[in-house]
Amino acid sequence: MARKFDSGEGAMTRVKRGKFITLEGGEGAGKSTQIRHILAHLTAVGITALATREPGGTPHAEALREVLLSGRAKNLGPAAEAMLFSAARIDHIENLIEPALRERKWVVCDRFSDSTRAYQGAMGNLDARFMQALEQVTLGALYPDLTIILDIDPRLGLARAAQRRGQGEGADRFEGEALAFHKALREAFRDIAEREPLRCVLIDAAQGEAKVAAQIIKVIDERLFDARLRARAEALIHDSRPAQ
Numbered sequence: 001m002a003r004k005f006d007s008g009e010g011a012m013t014r015v016k017r018g019k020f021i022t023l024e025g026g027e028g029a030g031k032s033t034q035i036r037h038i039l040a041h042l043t044a045v046g047i048t049a050l051a052t053r054e055p056g057g058t059p060h061a062e063a064l065r066e067v068l069l070s071g072r073a074k075n076l077g078p079a080a081e082a083m084l085f086s087a088a089r090i091d092h093i094e095n096l097i098e099p100a101l102r103e104r105k106w107v108v109c110d111r112f113s114d115s116t117r118a119y120q121g122a123m124g125n126l127d128a129r130f131m132q133a134l135e136q137v138t139l140g141a142l143y144p145d146l147t148i149i150l151d152i153d154p155r156l157g158l159a160r161a162a163q164r165r166g167q168g169e170g171a172d173r174f175e176g177e178a179l180a181f182h183k184a185l186r187e188a189f190r191d192i193a194e195r196e197p198l199r200c201v202l203i204d205a206a207q208g209e210a211k212v213a214a215q216i217i218k219v220i221d222e223r224l225f226d227a228r229l230r231a232r233a234e235a236l237i238h239d240s241r242p243a244q
C-alpha cells in the first residue's frame with residue numbers, strides 16, 4: 001500500500017506527537033549500544049519511549065529481515081533488495097512507529113531510511129531518481145526529527161562487530177562485503193550528515209562508550225527538549241554529581 005502524503009496520517013505532523021529519533025552508521029559503530037543509553041535518559045526525564053530496529057520491528061518486517069540479512073535476496077539485485085527493505089519499512093511505520101508517535105510516545109530506531117540510502121548507494125548501479133522516489137513513497141510525511149550518525153573507521157567497526165559475534169558465527173549479508181564497500185558506506189553516511197544538518201548530527205564513534213553517550217544525550221536535550229524537559233535533564237545531572 002502506498003503511504004499517505006498530505007491527509008490523514010500526514011496531518012499528524014501538525015498535531016502534538018512523540019519525537020522520532022534514528023541511529024545510523026556502519027557495522028559495529030555502536031548503534032545498539034547507544035540506543036540503550038538514549039532509552040535510559042528519556043525514561044529518566046519521564047518520557048515514554050520505545051526502541052525498535054530495522055529491518056524489522058514488526059512480525060512481517062522481521063520475517064523480511066531474515067530474508068534480507070541471510071543474503072537470500074541478494075540474487076534479485078540491488079533494486080529489488082532496496083524494495084524489500086522498503087516493504088519492511090512500510091509495515092514497520094504503519095503498524096508500530098506511527099501508532100506510537102500518535103500516542104505521544106517517543107520512538108528510537110536502530111537504522112532507518114538513511115541505511116537504505118547508504119547501503120544501496122554503496123552497492124552502486126542504482127538510479128538516484130529511483131532511490132529518491134522509493135524513499136518518498138515509503139516515508140510519506142514521516143521523516144525523523146533527529147538522526148544520529150555514528151562515524152567510525154570501518155576496520156574498527158568490523159573488528160568490534162566480529163568480537164561481539166564471537167567465534168564460529170558467520171558474518172551477515174552486509175558484514176561479509178569487502179572493505180571497499182564499507183569505506184563507501186562510511187562516506188555515504190558522512191555525505192548525508194553534511195547535506196542535512198538540520199536533521200542529522202555526526203558523532204565520532206571511535207570514542208569510548210560513555211563519551212559517545214554523553215554527546216548524543218547533549219544533542220537530544222538541545223534539539224528536542226522543551227524548557228520543561230531541559231530543566232528535568234539538568235536536575236538529573238545535578239543529582240548525579242557527588243555531594244561536596
Ligand SMILES: Nc1ncnc2c1ncn2[C@@H]1O[C@H](COP(=O)(O)OP(=O)(O)OP(=O)(O)O)[C@@H](O)[C@H]1O
Binds near residue numbers: 027032207
Ligand atoms: N564506544 C565503544 N567503544 C568500544 N566498544 C564499543 C563501543 N560501543 C560499542 N562497543 C562494542 O562494540 C560491539 C558492537 O557494538 P553494537 O552492537 O552496539 O554496534 P552496532 O552499530 O549496533 O553494530 P551492527 O551494525 O552490527 O548492529 C559490541 O560488542 C559493543 O559492546
Ligand SMILES: [Mg+2]
Binds near residue numbers: 031032033
Ligand atoms: Mg546493532
